[in-house]
Amino acid sequence: IGKDGIHGATFSSEVLHEDSPATAVQIGDPITQRKVMDFLLEARDKGLYRSLTDNGAGGLSSSVGEMATLSGGAEMHLDRAPLKYDGLAPWEIFLSEAQERMTVVVPPEKIDDFLALAKKRSAEATDLGEFTDSGSLRVFYDGKPIGNLDLEFLHEGWPVMELPAVWEPPAAKSASIPEGDHLGNRIKSVLSRLNVCSKEPFVRMYDHEVQGGSTVKPFQGVENDGPGDAAIVRPLLNSPSGVAVSCGIVPRYSDLDAKAMAENAVDEALRNLLAVGAPLEEVAALDNFCWPDPVPSVTNPDAEYKMAQLVRACEGLQRICLAYEMPLVSGKDSMKNDSRIGNEKISIPPTLLVTAVAVIPDVSKGVTMDFKEPGDIVYVLGPTRAELGCSEYLAEFDQ
Known part of the structure; x- marks a missing residue:
């Protein structure tokens, strides 16, 4: 100590x-x-x-x-x-x-x-x-x-706090994407954004090869520099079974609705598990709430809205976990993520980080995200619509 x-x-x-x-x-x-x-x-x-x-x-x-x-x-x-x-x-x-x-x-x-x-x-x-x-x-x-x-x-001994929550959905607006720029340049711009670009320098600070149990690693591909969807580890080296670990986090969705943010964070974590070949029969998750201060004060005038976002996020989290029949086995919260620079208050977006784990019966059947042969076919699963809401692309070009 x-x-x-x-x-x-x-x-x-x-x-x-x-x-x-x-x-x-x-x-x-x-x-x-x-x-x-x-x-x-x-x-x-x-x-x-x-x-x-x-x-x-x-x-x-x-x-x-x-x-x-x-x-x-x-x-x-x-x-x-x-x-x-x-x-x-x-x-x-x-x-x-x-x-x-x-x-x-x-x-x-x-x-x-x-x-x-x-x-x-x-x-x-x-x-x-x-x-x-x-x-x-x-x-x-x-x-x-x-x-x-x-x-x-x-x-x-301390009385239970009763905090007000007032929810007003933000007004919808049409995207305004400038014309004329080459699509390739736009792709480069999106790939260079902090929420998209590689985090390899930070991940490499930690040794993911300790005890030799990692079978699907954080980075994949010919040069081992492409970020993977999830990792697979084999805790018991004398057993073919292992555990897949993934994350889901979409804080930008909170700009529209924290309920959708929470649901999409869970959905992303589970999709990342499926992408490496993990079945969802034995799956569990951890929820990590990172939130701006929801307690009203003279210096926190939008606290009621932040509390409403928290309530909606919890509702969304409950709804999707029940739908997937997935237990939340642990979690934590950090509810005071604000600072001041001069007279300006700066708050993080309401954020839920979901970490999901699933049992994989045979780690040798784990799937990596890189293409294996020239001519591999790319499939898009599920319906697509003409929408850009909460995307990094929209944030980059809809100024």
């Missing part, structure tokens, strides 16, 4: 400004995260714990505070926590965030086996206290009580 990640949740809920603290950002450690993940999977299979959650927003204060509701209380000793360096105050230990750190509920009779397995797998684990039925979250440091929070107050 270190000073990085302290007040990260507060930082992410504020308008960014020049004095925003850099220390609020968590310093990720993917190697440690992998060790922890492998250890927890093995400990799960051995039945060594009952529940767990990550120490993301709020750190130990949130993870232990939330899990204490399962038993009715908790006692935690912050001086037992492993630190990156000396000098941290108790409140800093309590609040420091990192999603590589987990809080785990271990039965007393299994704690020795749990700690022994953690040591064997080089995953640092520490006994910080115990869950109780006291009705309070009690915090100690060097044997002295420094905090005693009633759980009912902690979780129910």
Whole structure:
């Protein structure tokens, strides 16, 4: 535990400004995260714990505070926590965030086996206290009580917010595409847009060949530089089956309707799975909402509209997931994506990122997006219409 990640949740809920603290950002450690993940999977299979959650927003204060509701209380000793360096105050230990750190509920009779397995797998684990039925979250440091929070107050003490939502669909307008330019030049212009151009320099910063399980890789084609529709990995190298992973994201649709945006994000993620040969019999998804602030304030005059967009996005997400019979197994949200430059407020478009996964019985049958032979036929599936709404082409030329 270190000073990085302290007040990260507060930082992410504020308008960014020049004095925003850099220390609020968590310093990720993917190697440690992998060790922890492998250890927890093995400990799960051995039945060594009952529940767990990550120490993301709020750190130990949130993870232990939330899990204490399962038993009715908790006692935690912050001086037992492993630190990156000396000098941290108790409140800093309590609040420091990192999603590589987990809080785990271990039965007393299994704690020795749990700690022994953690040591064997080089995953640092520490006994910080115990869950109780006291009705309070009690915090100690060097044997002295420094905090005693009633759980009912902690979780129910703040009144439930009632936020207004007002939806008015934007007025439809006809596209105005300038005449005279060569189609080839327009294609080049669209391909050079930030939402379309290759992200290879960023993707190559991460090693997608670790453990040799990737069978359909992020980039494909003769030069391995064409972005693929989805990736296929084989977690168990002694098994022919694997998992396809895809994404769907269409934030520009929110300019017209966030409901359509959410539905199309799910649809795109599933189409990307189908494109690599993944069946949809065993499919699940994660939803990641990135939204401008929907809470009304003097500096946020369009909050009611942003809230209406959020409601419509949730309605669309529910509708399409039920239609595809696809469960949402996880997700997260970031609801304060605004900043100010001078007197101008800048907000991101309401965005839903959908990550979908599907089981592939035989990874050798995975399909890549590149053409295989000269003369390969290109098919267009489904109806097409004379429409350009929310496209990058329209954004480029309809100024």
